Amino acid sequence: MTKTKRDSYHHGDLRSALISAAEEIIAAEGVEGFTLRKAARKAGVSPGAPTHHFGSMAGLLTQVARRSYEALAKQLAGAAEGLEGNAALRALTAVYVRFARDNTGRFRLMGRTDLIELEDDDLRAAVYRAMRPLAAAAAGTRGLGVPTPEFERLDPRLIAAIAPAHGLAHLATEGRLAATMRSGEVDAQAQDALVDEVLRALWP
Amino acid sequence: MTKTKRDSYHHGDLRSALISAAEEIIAAEGVEGFTLRKAARKAGVSPGAPTHHFGSMAGLLTQVARRSYEALAKQLAGAAEGLEGNAALRALTAVYVRFARDNTGRFRLMGRTDLIELEDDDLRAAVYRAMRPLAAAAAGTRGLGVPTPEFERLDPRLIAAIAPAHGLAHLATEGRLAATMRSGEVDAQAQDALVDEVLRALWP
DNA sequence: CTTTTTGTCTAGACACTGTTTAGATTGCGT
DNA sequence: ACGCAATCTAAACAGTGTCTAGACAAAAAG
Numbered sequence A, B: 001m002t003k004t005k006r007d008s009y010h011h012g013d014l015r016s017a018l019i020s021a022a023e024e025i026i027a028a029e030g031v032e033g034f035t036l037r038k039a040a041r042k043a044g045v046s047p048g049a050p051t052h053h054f055g056s057m058a059g060l061l062t063q064v065a066r067r068s069y070e071a072l073a074k075q076l077a078g079a080a081e082g083l084e085g086n087a088a089l090r091a092l093t094a095v096y097v098r099f100a101r102d103n104t105g106r107f108r109l110m111g112r113t114d115l116i117e118l119e120d121d122d123l124r125a126a127v128y129r130a131m132r133p134l135a136a137a138a139a140g141t142r143g144l145g146v147p148t149p150e151f152e153r154l155d156p157r158l159i160a161a162i163a164p165a166h167g168l169a170h171l172a173t174e175g176r177l178a179a180t181m182r183s184g185e186v187d188a189q190a191q192d193a194l195v196d197e198v199l200r201a202l203w204p
Numbered sequence C: 001c002t003t004t005t006t007g008t009c010t011a012g013a014c015a016c017t018g019t020t021t022a023g024a025t026t027g028c029g030t
Numbered sequence D: 001a002c003g004c005a006a007t008c009t010a011a012a013c014a015g016t017g018t019c020t021a022g023a024c025a026a027a028a029a030g
Helices: A014-029 A036-042 A049-054 A057-077 A085-102 A103-111 A121-142 A149-154 A155-171 A188-202 B016-029 B038-043 B049-054 B056-076 B085-102 B102-109 B121-142 B149-154 B156-172 B187-204
Strands: none
Touching: A014 A036, A014 A049, A014 A057, A014 A103, A036 A049, A036 A057, A049 B121, A057 A085, A057 A103, A057 A121, A085 A121, A085 A155, A085 A188, A103 A155, A121 A155, A149 B149, A149 B187, A155 A188, A155 B156, B016 B038, B016 B049, B016 B056, B016 B102, B038 B049, B038 B056, B049 B056, B056 B085, B056 B102, B056 B121, B085 B102, B085 B121, B085 B156, B085 B187, B102 B121, B102 B156, B121 B156, B156 B187
8 A cells, every 4th residue: 555645745756656546456356446546645646647758547557557668578588598499489478377367457458459558669679678588589599580579570480489388378367277276276386387387288 | 329219118128229320339339338227328228228238337338348248258159160279279369359458448348357257157057158269269178178168267287378369359459569550540351360370389 | 819028228317528709807018 | 035836625516326215017816
């Protein structure tokens, strides 16, 4: 409950306070529980204030999505360290799926193209940086050149690497991977084992 | 514009009229353009009427999702006719991706677990029936038994078959597959060719 | 053929939502 | 110290999903 109080009329750092508030709400209640007014209340500010900093709700959520892609990029960056070929692809995919499972709210937001501004340059750059390790692994595995944004859009081998990760991640967030324990919680260990099996079937 | 007029106080078949209205709205404006009141207006009925038939908006959308899964099931049913092994998996995945591309609104709805009632029995049955051909192909390819619902939840080989299809379909609806033509339209032919390449890389 | 009962639908309200407008308040550069 | 620009508020607007009464009509019961 980071209800940012404030003494002065001006907030001081409302922009990042709103982003933090949004992230907390999304982590706690999911994207469907998020509301622009709720974020404003959490930052201790009037309902109209966010508009001035982000233009619209999509502007704020775009920043949250950007930061989420940066978090994903950080987790993916070191995951293939010292690994090559299919082993690298397996490790990266496993991290991708774990990220989706452990950050369901953020991951769902990243897929909500109706809530964020897909054409935002910073967001696109973050997406590119996040996908970079996967592209490098795909290129390394199958003997391709240095990945560029254009390459990533079109090369079938990279898409073949991304698609299973994306699909598994979605299945994970929908609770369709592995057995769920009572109370709706997921058995993370069993899920990891299942994902590992799937990955060995796809990339032996 | 199926603005169902009516002469009598009672509608006669409001339930299916609302489902049709919802489907038309989703096809034309996407899930994000859908509104329960809009569907009610289209059926020529007051805003509170739908609640009586479906309990809530999620109830109506669950029916739309169910019918969408049935449509998908119908398209998948005959796609692997006469094919075996990886060829069957490739054909089924291609159909899955085409369905997502040609029915973006419905496909997006199927993934919106916050808008539909996932635990609805009819919906679950429809999902199961839709996934059946993929399960059969995966079982046939790799020597497994007859697929059952429990099997489909847990077997890594089936998940390995579903995940790429799911991932590719999501990438397709987000416009990240193949080059998009000006005006935002997708070059379907080029996309099919790309998907074919991807599938041959995954399942040679 | 009436009467009752049951299922449909309407009207209006409620508590929300995101966004807009005009105005109040403050910090900063000169 | 003053004016300007940035920042935030207050109030309103159109729209949402859902709830509670009650109006209406078709089917069942007498």
